Amino acid sequence: MEHEKLKNIVEAALLAAQQPLTLPMLGALFADEEAVAHAELARAIAALQADCDGRGVELVEVASGFRYQVREAVHPWVARLWSERQTRYSRALLETLALIAYRQPITRGEIEQIRGVSVASSIMRTLEEREWIRVVGYRDVPGKPALFGTTRMFLDYFNLKSLDQLPTLAEIRDIEDLEPQLALVAGVDVERTDVEAAAGTTESQGETPMHETGITEPTEERTTEHSA
Amino acid sequence: MEHEKLKNIVEAALLAAQQPLTLPMLGALFADEEAVAHAELARAIAALQADCDGRGVELVEVASGFRYQVREAVHPWVARLWSERQTRYSRALLETLALIAYRQPITRGEIEQIRGVSVASSIMRTLEEREWIRVVGYRDVPGKPALFGTTRMFLDYFNLKSLDQLPTLAEIRDIEDLEPQLALVAGVDVERTDVEAAAGTTESQGETPMHETGITEPTEERTTEHSA
Amino acid sequence: MSTESAQAVAMSPDEGNLAAARVPQQQEMPLAVVRGEPVLQMPQDLYIPPDALEVILEAFEGPLDLLLYLIRRQNLDILDIPVAEITRQYMEYIEVMRELRLELAAEYLVMAAILAEIKSRLLLPRPPVEEGLEEDPRAELVRRLQEYERFKKAAEDFDALPRMERDIDAASAFVPDRQVIKLPPPVDLREMLLALRDVLNRAELYGHHAVAREPLSVRQRMGEVLRALGDGAFHRFESLFDADEGRLGVVVTFLSLLELAKDRLVEIVQEQPLAAIYLKARATEATE
Numbered sequence: 001m002e003h004e005k006l007k008n009i010v011e012a013a014l015l016a017a018q019q020p021l022t023l024p025m026l027g028a029l030f031a032d033e034e035a036v037a038h039a040e041l042a043r044a045i046a047a048l049q050a051d052c053d054g055r056g057v058e059l060v061e062v063a064s065g066f067r068y069q070v071r072e073a074v075h076p077w078v079a080r081l082w083s084e085r086q087t088r089y090s091r092a093l094l095e096t097l098a099l100i101a102y103r104q105p106i107t108r109g110e111i112e113q114i115r116g117v118s119v120a121s122s123i124m125r126t127l128e129e130r131e132w133i134r135v136v137g138y139r140d141v142p143g144k145p146a147l148f149g150t151t152r153m154f155l156d157y158f159n160l161k162s163l164d165q166l167p168t169l170a171e172i173r174d175i176e177d178l179e180p181q182l183a184l185v186a187g188v189d190v191e192r193t194d195v196e197a198a199a200g201t202t203e204s205q206g207e208t209p210m211h212e213t214g215i216t217e218p219t220e221e222r223t224t225e226h227s228a
Numbered sequence: 229m230e231h232e233k234l235k236n237i238v239e240a241a242l243l244a245a246q247q248p249l250t251l252p253m254l255g256a257l258f259a260d261e262e263a264v265a266h267a268e269l270a271r272a273i274a275a276l277q278a279d280c281d282g283r284g285v286e287l288v289e290v291a292s293g294f295r296y297q298v299r300e301a302v303h304p305w306v307a308r309l310w311s312e313r314q315t316r317y318s319r320a321l322l323e324t325l326a327l328i329a330y331r332q333p334i335t336r337g338e339i340e341q342i343r344g345v346s347v348a349s350s351i352m353r354t355l356e357e358r359e360w361i362r363v364v365g366y367r368d369v370p371g372k373p374a375l376f377g378t379t380r381m382f383l384d385y386f387n388l389k390s391l392d393q394l395p396t397l398a399e400i401r402d403i404e405d406l407e408p409q410l411a412l413v414a415g416v417d418v419e420r421t422d423v424e425a426a427a428g429t430t431e432s433q434g435e436t437p438m439h440e441t442g443i444t445e446p447t448e449e450r451t452t453e454h455s456a
Numbered sequence: 457m458s459t460e461s462a463q464a465v466a467m468s469p470d471e472g473n474l475a476a477a478r479v480p481q482q483q484e485m486p487l488a489v490v491r492g493e494p495v496l497q498m499p500q501d502l503y504i505p506p507d508a509l510e511v512i513l514e515a516f517e518g519p520l521d522l523l524l525y526l527i528r529r530q531n532l533d534i535l536d537i538p539v540a541e542i543t544r545q546y547m548e549y550i551e552v553m554r555e556l557r558l559e560l561a562a563e564y565l566v567m568a569a570i571l572a573e574i575k576s577r578l579l580l581p582r583p584p585v586e587e588g589l590e591e592d593p594r595a596e597l598v599r600r601l602q603e604y605e606r607f608k609k610a611a612e613d614f615d616a617l618p619r620m621e622r623d624i625d626a627a628s629a630f631v632p633d634r635q636v637i638k639l640p641p642p643v644d645l646r647e648m649l650l651a652l653r654d655v656l657n658r659a660e661l662y663g664h665h666a667v668a669r670e671p672l673s674v675r676q677r678m679g680e681v682l683r684a685l686g687d688g689a690f691h692r693f694e695s696l697f698d699a700d701e702g703r704l705g706v707v708v709t710f711l712s713l714l715e716l717a718k719d720r721l722v723e724i725v726q727e728q729p730l731a732a733i734y735l736k737a738r739a740t741e742a743t744e
Binding site: 240243244246248285295296297298300303306307308310311312313314315316317319322323325326327329330331332333342343344354357358363364365366367368369372374375377378385386390391392394395396397400401 | 625626627628629630631632633634635636637638639640641642643645647648649651652653654655656657658659671672673675676678679680682683685686720721737738739740741
């Protein structure tokens with residue numbers, strides 16, 4: 001099939017589909033006798049991606065395939081099409097989701113253990129209803145708790161191709177560092193000195209403590225710490 | 229607002245909206261201080277319409293506003309996004325097809341004679357609609373019955389270069405298990421199975437098979453053919 | 457842990473000294489003055505409206521989060537938690553929640569107990585031998601805090617990812633006709649051949665069928681020739697051959713012509729010896 005026509009079909013199909021399409025799915029649009037090689041489809045997609053330069057939409061690949069999407073740059077205007085739309089999620093939900101994403105398969109009990117609080121059923125329900133997580137199995141322990149994993153829809157929603165593209169999980173520093181401290185922990189006086197030294201250092205580094213920025217969420221403070 | 233940026237916003241909004249947008253609706257995307265005149269919007273739309281030349285979609289005005297839509301010319305391919313596989317063919321149809329392949333040119337009456345039962349008209353119609361058989365001539369007997377033969381489409385579907393690649397009738401009759409025969413016959417078919425098996429694998433990793441989302445994915449349906 | 461014991465820990469003499477020593481730096485933390493007027497002296501850095509005090513609980517994702525907050529607020533290293541001080545501040549928060557009669561989640565009280573236990577172990581004289589082998593009582597808590605902090609950070613990173621609806625939207629175009637089209641079912645070659653075998657077996661039972669031995673390509677060519685003759689007119693014998701097919705193709709075509717003649721499907725005419733040979737189909741739909 002002629003390249004231009006193929007491009008047109010792929011463009012129209014991607015815009016018509018309402019969900020991402022994979023190369024095999026695009027290939028299935030063609031009858032057996034006009035079969036199109038995946039390489040050809042990939043070329044058509046590359047050409048369509050180039051055509052998006054400087055436009056309001058872009059053609060990206062996410063976990064479940066290729067899709068056209070509104071560029072972030074113009075999204076603020078486009079978003080006015082929908083005056084009220086729930087796009088904020090609670091920290092509890094995001095933390096739960098993060099645990100499932102990085103630690104899958106994981107049980108609800110294991111999530112609660114790491115977070116130190118119980119996970120509301122409504123959170124699990126929301127995540128399942130959005131089809132971001134699903135039960136992938138059951139742990140072979142008493143009660144056979146369900147193991148959760150993330151879905152392709154989850155990756156699609158966050159504009160990701162695979163779990164590898166998730167932000168890297170912070171490293172845990174070696175806990176051995178504690179040991180030298182122990183020798184000093186004779187009494188509260190020593191401890192107090194440490195506290196003050198640490199606090200003093202920070203002030204002099206000119207970081208922005210939370211109380212000065214007026215940021216209300218503890219979350220934000222962590223951001224400061226990490227950007228330091 | 230700069231013309232290019234305005235174009236991008238209008239394009240993105242029309243593609244994101246899921247319904248036609250009027251000029252006032254497009255105008256409402258801009259805050260008071262960046263208000264855009266309808267004439268400007270109309271110019272952006274005209275430019276976007278021109279950009280659609282030679283593409284798979286077009287920007288049209290309908291009663292309720294402007295919308296992008298899939299062009300008529302590529303619709304036959306795009307329509308396959310919403311296709312569904314019928315269930316398998318009847319034994320009678322397969323027998324009829326096989327007899328036509330092996331005994332062509334052959335009349336319907338001759339098929340009925342060999343099969344010992346009549347052949348439903350719907351079977352012949354189905355095979356003709358699929359373009360696997362066609363009338364190649366007529367027998368010079370009363371009623372001038374049509375003679376049927378197989379087509380190139382038939383060969384293509386089974387990845388055969390010529391009918392000689394099929395086992396002979398004697399081989400079919402004498403050999404209990406057809407497997408080894410078929411291994412000889414259909415080298416290409418094996419290849420095809422691999423492709424589809426690969427597609428199937430991908431799908432099974434996927435969280436949301438298309439049929440659950442309301443769209444039937446032809447690729448996946450094909451997989452069942454081989455697993456059958 | 458009972459109210460009494462929690463307060464006992466919070467108000468231990470050491471803690472009192474420490475709190476006093478730290479007063480200058482506690483200015484930004486009026487929460488220290490818990491026992492006074494709780495409502496008016498809520499921690500400013502939490503910006504809790506006096507009439508929405510539940511926010512304290514809501515602002516933290518549990519005791520680990522609260523602890524992290526207390527540690528990070530003072531820019532302390534997580535590996536170097538001053539347990540006594542942190543415990544005191546933690547208990548103050550718990551107290552505020554309690555005095556405001558907020559329903560205190562059990563996890564917060566469990567953490568208070570854990571902190572009290574760690575602190576008491578730190579205060580006890582350490583065994584003189586095997587110093588290096590004894591684990592710091594804080595180690596387990598630090599491990600949990602670190603682990604939780606990783607995912608707290610991960611959740612923040614998630615929140616920063618471009619996200620459908622909030623930062624991006626799918627683009628789609630209208631499709632005039634979304635009717636579902638029916639695709640024919642797939643056919644397995646093997647199934648077709650098995651069907652043929654069955655029909656052959658049945659046919660033999662009735663003694664009607666002779667197994668054909670001619671190459672199937674001849675049968676295929678018979679159909680092609682018939683179609684070529686489909687107009688009902690006479691065609692020159694040579695015109696039915698395609699030299700490009702080579703010798704084998706010529707043979708196949710020739711055999712197919714013989715079969716067609718034997719089957720009385722074509723008529724072969726030669727006016728006189730050595731003259732041109734013509735063929736025509738014996739029957740066509742159009743001419744009859």
